[in-house]
Amino acid sequence: MNPRRVYSVFYVSLRELFRDKGGIFFTFLFPILLMLLFGFIFQDSGESSYDIYVQDQDGTDISGNLTMTFKHVDALKVHMIDANRDIDSYIDKNDVDFVLVIPEGYGVSMERMLSNMTGTTVPIILKYDPSVSSSSVKRSIVHSIIQETNKGLSGAVDIITLDEQSVVTEHFTYIEFFIPGVIGLTVMTGAVFGTIFTDTELRKKGIFRKLSTTPISRGEFILSNMIFQLFLALLATVEILLVGWILFGVALHLNPMFLAMILFEVFAFTGLAMIVVKFVKEAQAASALGNAITFPMMFLSGSFFDVDSMPHFLQVIARVLPLYYVNEGMRDAMIFNDYWESFVNLVPIAIFAVMVFIIGVTFTTWKQD
Amino acid sequence: MKRDKEEADFEHIIKVRGLVKTYGKVNAVDGISLGIQRGEVFAFLGPNGAGKTTTVEMIEGIRTPSAGSITVLGKDLSANQNWIKARIGVLPQEFSSFDNITVRETLKFYASLYARSRDIDDLINLMHIKEHTRKLYKNLSGGLKQRIGIAVALVNDPVIIFLDEPTTGLDPAARQEVWKVIKGLKSEGKTVFLTTHYMEEAQELADHVAIINHGKIIAEGSVDELIDRYGKGMVLSFTGAERSLIDFLKEAGCGVLIGEKGCNITEGKEGQVSLVIENKDQLMGILELIRGAGLGYKGINVRRSNMEEVFLSLTGESLKEGGVAP
Numbered sequence: 001m002n003p004r005r006v007y008s009v010f011y012v013s014l015r016e017l018f019r020d021k022g023g024i025f026f027t028f029l030f031p032i033l034l035m036l037l038f039g040f041i042f043q044d045s046g047e048s049s050y051d052i053y054v055q056d057q058d059g060t061d062i063s064g065n066l067t068m069t070f071k072h073v074d075a076l077k078v079h080m081i082d083a084n085r086d087i088d089s090y091i092d093k094n095d096v097d098f099v100l101v102i103p104e105g106y107g108v109s110m111e112r113m114l115s116n117m118t119g120t121t122v123p124i125i126l127k128y129d130p131s132v133s134s135s136s137v138k139r140s141i142v143h144s145i146i147q148e149t150n151k152g153l154s155g156a157v158d159i160i161t162l163d164e165q166s167v168v169t170e171h172f173t174y175i176e177f178f179i180p181g182v183i184g185l186t187v188m189t190g191a192v193f194g195t196i197f198t199d200t201e202l203r204k205k206g207i208f209r210k211l212s213t214t215p216i217s218r219g220e221f222i223l224s225n226m227i228f229q230l231f232l233a234l235l236a237t238v239e240i241l242l243v244g245w246i247l248f249g250v251a252l253h254l255n256p257m258f259l260a261m262i263l264f265e266v267f268a269f270t271g272l273a274m275i276v277v278k279f280v281k282e283a284q285a286a287s288a289l290g291n292a293i294t295f296p297m298m299f300l301s302g303s304f305f306d307v308d309s310m311p312h313f314l315q316v317i318a319r320v321l322p323l324y325y326v327n328e329g330m331r332d333a334m335i336f337n338d339y340w341e342s343f344v345n346l347v348p349i350a351i352f353a354v355m356v357f358i359i360g361v362t363f364t365t366w367k368q369d
Numbered sequence: 370m371k372r373d374k375e376e377a378d379f380e381h382i383i384k385v386r387g388l389v390k391t392y393g394k395v396n397a398v399d400g401i402s403l404g405i406q407r408g409e410v411f412a413f414l415g416p417n418g419a420g421k422t423t424t425v426e427m428i429e430g431i432r433t434p435s436a437g438s439i440t441v442l443g444k445d446l447s448a449n450q451n452w453i454k455a456r457i458g459v460l461p462q463e464f465s466s467f468d469n470i471t472v473r474e475t476l477k478f479y480a481s482l483y484a485r486s487r488d489i490d491d492l493i494n495l496m497h498i499k500e501h502t503r504k505l506y507k508n509l510s511g512g513l514k515q516r517i518g519i520a521v522a523l524v525n526d527p528v529i530i531f532l533d534e535p536t537t538g539l540d541p542a543a544r545q546e547v548w549k550v551i552k553g554l555k556s557e558g559k560t561v562f563l564t565t566h567y568m569e570e571a572q573e574l575a576d577h578v579a580i581i582n583h584g585k586i587i588a589e590g591s592v593d594e595l596i597d598r599y600g601k602g603m604v605l606s607f608t609g610a611e612r613s614l615i616d617f618l619k620e621a622g623c624g625v626l627i628g629e630k631g632c633n634i635t636e637g638k639e640g641q642v643s644l645v646i647e648n649k650d651q652l653m654g655i656l657e658l659i660r661g662a663g664l665g666y667k668g669i670n671v672r673r674s675n676m677e678e679v680f681l682s683l684t685g686e687s688l689k690e691g692g693v694a695p
Contacts, residue, residue, distance in 0.1 A: 008481040012467055012474070019469035019505070205465035210521070213429050213459035213531075214482045215451060366431070 001223070005216045009224035013198070014231070027232065031186040031240050038182075038304065039175050039248055050138045053099040055081040055090075060107030066124075066160075067102070069149060075141055087127070091167055097129035098138050113159055123163040130166050139164075172335050175248045180330035181303035183240050187233040187262055188269050188323055189294050194229050195273035196290050200283035212366035219361050222274065226357075230266045237262060257333040257342040264346060264353045265326045271356030272322075278364045297323045325349045381440075382407045382529060382560050383428060388437035390423050397423045399584035400437070405562065405577070407528075410555050412575035413564040414680070420584040421564040422462050425533055428562070429459050442528060455483060458522035462533040462564075465514070468507035472498060472517055475506055476524060483525040496520045496550065512543025519550055529560045536570060548573055568676035578676070582684050592676065599682045600674030601633070603652060606643035609667025615642050617664055618655075640666070645674070 017023055054070060056063050071078045081090055087101055102124055109121045126142065128135045146160050153159050202208050211221065244250040273290065280286045300314060301307070301323035307315055318324045329345030332338045381404040390398040398420045405411045415421050426432045428439055430450050439446040441453045466475050473489065480486035493499050496516055501509065509517065515535055522530050532551065536544040551574050554561055565571055571578050572592050579589040588595055607614065618634060633645035646652050652671065 005482050008478055012470060012478050015474065016467050016469045206461050206463055207466065209426075209431060209461045210459065210464060210466075211482075212431050213454060213457065213461070214479065214525075215454050215484070216482045 001220055002216075005220050006224045006227070009216070009221055010228050010231075013225070013228040017232075027190065028236065028239055030189075031182055031236055032243055034182055034186075035175075035178070035240065035243055036247075038178055039244075050075055050134055050141065051077050051079060051098070052138055052142070053079045053081050053096050055083060055085070055087055055099065055101045057083050057104045058102045058106040059083060059104075062107035062110050063102045066149070069145060070100070070142075073141065073145060076138075088167075091127060097132045097167070098135060099127045100142065101125040101127065110159065114153065121159055121161065123161040126162050126164045127167045128164070129168060131168075173250075175244065176250050176252065176335055177306070177331065178304070179240060179244045179250055179252060180334045181327055183237050183262070184265065184301075184323060184326045184330050185294075185298050185303045186236045186240065187265050188297070188326070190232055190236060191229045191266050191269035192273045192276075192290050192294055193287070194232065195225060195270050196277055196286045197283075198225060199274065199277040200281070200286050203277075203281065204283065208366045218364065218366055222270075222357075222361055222364075226267055226270045229270050230263060233262055233266045252334040253337040255333055255337060255339070257339050257346065258330060260346055261326060261329045261333060261342065261349070264349045265322075267357060268322055268349055268353035271353060271360045274360040274364055275356060278360075297321050300324070302327045322349055322352050381405055382442060383562065384440040385424075385428065386438045388424060388427060388439065389435045390420075390427060390432065391435040396584050398427070398434075401581070401584070401586055403579060403586070403589075405560065407560055408555075408558055409576040410551065410561040410563060410574050412571035412578045413562065413581060414566070414568065414571045414575075414578055414676070415564075415581035416566055416684075419566075419581045421566075421581055422533055424581070425531055425562065425564050426461075429457065429531055430454065431461075455485070455525060456528050458525060458527035458530045460515075460518045460522045460530075460532045460535055462537075464518040464521075466506045466517065466521070468505065470506055471503050472506065472509070473502040475517060476520060479521045480524040485526070486524050487526040489524075492520055492523055495523075495553070510543070512539050512546050515539065515543070515547050516550060519547070519554075523554075527559070529562060530554060531562045533564050534566070535563065536565070536567065544570075568680055572676045580680060580683060587683055588679070595676065595679050596674055599679040601645045601678055601682065602647040602674055603645070604643055604672050604674060604678075605646050605652060605655070606641070606670045606672075607666040607668065608639075608641055608670075610640040610642050611665045614659065614664035614666055615640070617659070617662060618642060618644060621658060645678075646671075 017027070052070070054067055056067055067078070067080070070076055081087070081099070087099065090096065091099060103122050106122045106124070113121050124146075126139070128139065130136075143162070146162060150158050150160055202211075241252070241254070244252075272293070276289050276293070277286050280289050298304070300310075300318050301321045302318065303323065307318045307324065307327075310318070325345045325348045329342045329349065332342035332345060383403065383405040385401060385403040388398055388401040389396060401420075401424055413421050413425065423432065427434045428441065428446070430446060430453065441449075442456055444452060446453060467478075470478065473493070476489050476492060480489060493502055496519070498513070498516060498520065501513060501517075506514070506517065519530075519532065519535065522532070535551070536547050539547065548570070551561060551563070555574075561574075563570075563574065575592060577590070578592055578595060579586050580595075581587070588599060590598070615636060623634065634642065635644070636642050646655070
């Protein structure tokens with residue numbers, strides 16, 4: 001490996017792209033169009049009613065009445081949680097951000113209090129995520145309902161009390177979910193079509209033939225192309241993050257895992273495209289095959305919608321697609337800042353990238369038959 | 370310098386023995402042997418599909434031979450590819466470069482691929498392309514593109530330069546430009562391996578010619594040797610000839626003067642007529658006859674037989690007549 005030769009090819013590729021006004025326009029316009037389209041379609045997730053979750057562990061008429069009070073408030077949509085479920089694991093698993101728990105003994109303590117006005121009632125537990133914007137609205141609704149109820153019961157003493165606990169939930173908006181997906185698919189299409197275009201173009205022009213008579217090796221050229229594609233991927237990523245931040249106010253976690261994800265994604269798809277071009281030498285056919293690979297992957301790998309919401313057999317297919325692991329890993333890193341989960345998804349992509357790189361270097365050659 | 374010494378001690382700068390390239394059951398190159406001397410312009414001449422490019426690409430290391438051996442600068446090609454690559458310059462067939470890269474950037478790019486390269490400004494002066502250095506490759510004319518291609522082949526200051534069909538598709542003026550450049554290379558002491566299907570190109574430039582047809586070399590030597598051996602003496606041609614002169618040539622010329630090898634008269638448009646003459650006596654004789662009969666014409670031209678006729682005689686009719694291929 002000679003770094004000077006690798007740099008030379010990188011530099012020429014860069015010059016070539018940035019002097020091609022059409023090419024540069026479409027390279028960087030595509031992700032923005034996608035974001036605008038999907039961002040605005042799904043932006044209006046403005047809630048007309050507020051979802052709250054209630055678990056009635058007490059199971060008495062008194063606790064039932066309280067639940068009914070909440071259910072009668074138009075602004076609230078009450079979801080009941082089975083009394084036997086462990087509430088903390090339920091919150092964790094379902095990313096529920098606002099739960100009222102009526103503890104066991106609430107009814108008994110309430111009866112005692114109402115009959116002789118002594119002692120205290122068992123407080124109702126409110127578990128909520130203060131970082132969720134709708135939490136404050138829901139909290140004030142719940143507070144006013146309890147205040148009203150207390151007034152009706154005694155007039156003075158707060159019979160029903162709230163024990164507020166904050167929980168951290170994995171909540172995110174659609175656009176937050178979508179941005180890592182847009183990055184994943186932009187990087188994929190950029191690497192696949194960039195490589196297909198470069199390879200078929202340079203072959204058609206006889207530049208590969210010329211290069212094969214000079215000291216540069218195929219490996220050096222491939223590495224150079226990968227670095228070039230990585231550079232473009234990073235530019236597109238910065239662009240997407242900026243647009244997301246400016247137009248949608250989305251700020252995601254930018255950490256080393258997210259960068260590692262992009263690095264291996266570029267290597268994986270550049271390598272894959274190289275192998276495609278090895279078998280389909282004509283530009284148009286190679287492009288068609290590129291589309292056949294990237295298009296279904298976009299929809300099946302959870303770039304636009306959560307894979308969990310797809311039919312089961314499609315979920316099975318998703319799990320063999322490299323882009324699925326990119327999307328999962330990217331979201332683990334960028335939305336949840338979860339290094340470990342992100343790493344778990346990085347491993348299959350890294351293995352795939354190394355495999356196609358080795359196949360690409362070994363089986364593609366400049367030599368003519 | 371060490372490099373020069375390493376390259377010096379051998380008889381042929383390129384030596385090819387029994388080279389074969391097989392595609393399926395077809396031998397595209399069928400047992401070719403060649404020896405090229407340092408400093409000569411070698412023309413590998415043949416019609417399209419004869420196997421020229423396949424042969425030259427095997428010598429350049431782009432294709433792998435099915436059989437045979439290639440020695441370049443005294444070293445076996447298969448074992449010394451990188452060493453040889455550093456010392457040869459190649460203009461591939463139908464060469465093209467990066468569209469949106471300027472001429473200077475193109476030269477700098479290719480120079481950067483070599484450990485040792487020539488000064489770019491020197492090269493620009495040598496190729497007379499100074500006024501074009503800031504132009505993008507895609508905006509250059511065909512002839513200029515070929516000149517840039519040759520300049521690119523020179524960036525590593527190679528000992529041997531391969532030019533694969535350097536003037537195919539160029540107009541006559543552009544072809545002249547490229548020829549001038551190739552003559553300049555020769556005067557610089559470079560060895561030039563040229564493939565072409567233009568007979569006049571070989572005649573104009575080459576010290577040493579090999580003619581290839583159907584994957585085999587059918588004749589080899591200097592241009593003079595080939596014309597002497599396979600040419601047909603002289604060609605006498607008239608322009609603006611009267612009908613009576615043409616008829617006279619067909620009768621008297623064919624019947625009396627040109628006996629042994631048969632009569633070879635070609636009639637062109639608007640009174641153009643040419644005939645092959647074997648020697649000076651025949652020429653003088655026929656001119657005397659024409660003068661005596663008072664036959665009219667506008668112009669007259671006598672020239673030596675050329676490579677065009679050599680090739681015709683090698684591959685066309687004369688081959689059927691009994692064969693002259695060695």
